[in-house]
Amino acid sequence: MKQMSLLLLSVLALSCKSTKTISDQPGSNTSSNTSGSEHLYMHRWDLIEVDGKRVNAEVGKRAHLLFTAGQENTFSGYTGCNRIAGTFELTGKDVIKFIMTATTKMLCSDDRQIESIILKAVDNTHKWRISDNILSFRNNDSIILKFSAVDAALASKLEGVWEMNYISGLRIAFEGLYPGKKPSISFDLATGEISGNTSCNAFSAPFKMDGMNIKFGDGRSTLMACEGNGERAFLDMLKKV
Structure with a gap:
């Protein structure tokens, strides 16, 4: 060791x-602020807030997402219990559409509530925004999830x-x-x-x-x-x- x-x-x-x-x-965990999609792909995004409430997580169990650009944009991540993956589209300045998601099928106990919220939020997210290294997902009315930029390595x-x-x-x-x-x-x-x-x-x-x-x-x-x-x-x- x-x-x-x-x-x-x-x-x-x-x-x-x-x-x-x-x-x-x-390396340093700092980056310039931008609302461009390039910033979306630069970091791992760790969940810090759900419906305005701070999320506390056990060591190694914080939900997170990673986004990858390509002919077909893909994302992967962790719900706090299961792995999640799928594809998405960015249209317009701040519009995001998650097209397909798949998850592993581990049994979850206390993490089930957060997992259900995340999966539902992915389906309901219509807009995204990055400001001060915080990624926000919105439905038509309000912010539903917030993530903090983290150096994945x-x-x-x-x-x-x-x-x-x-x-x-x-x-x-x-x-x-x-x-x-x-x-x-x-x-x-x-x-x-x-x-x-x-x-x-x-x-x-x-x-x-x-x-x-x-x-x-x-x-x-x-x-x-x-x-x-x-x-x-x-x-x-x-x-x-």
Whole structure:
């Protein structure tokens, strides 16, 4: 397993491990704003809002769509439970028509409601618009779905749960700080937040990326009483990245 190379100070502050392999540097997740169809094909689009309500998703289960231009335009994606694929047409400035869709047939539990909404929305979508890296689908009356632009290659590299295996600057051995559970994080590029565990409490925090640079904002956590200094060391070090 290779160590994650994103969490760096001028010297190594944190490194994490996962069964995922990172062998090259991810690019920036920024792009110019445009309503042109070329922007539609540049990103993976992760679902963030349904009928005006924010969508929360488990790690690796955020619904998303990918669009591909060709003689026959195609799309593919994930509903949070099943894979989805089909074709579509762009006509006029902001008109989109989904012609054919197919899905896998996995049994869904809590994800069934979101999946049903997505499939119904695809059938009912008539217009689309991209503004500030947000893709909106509309029926004739209102916005029904919103997606956030995500770098598909970067999302693939960061998927999963990353468990910390080193922390710098402390005199206490790593195994002494974390004799049991180790801190872990997961990235949600659609919302710009990490979530995970401090080794004691569940937590989340905003983050921003610019190429190989990453900055974490103030976090929120549950309030269980924790033994030792491991949790505080982890949270303090995140602020220094």
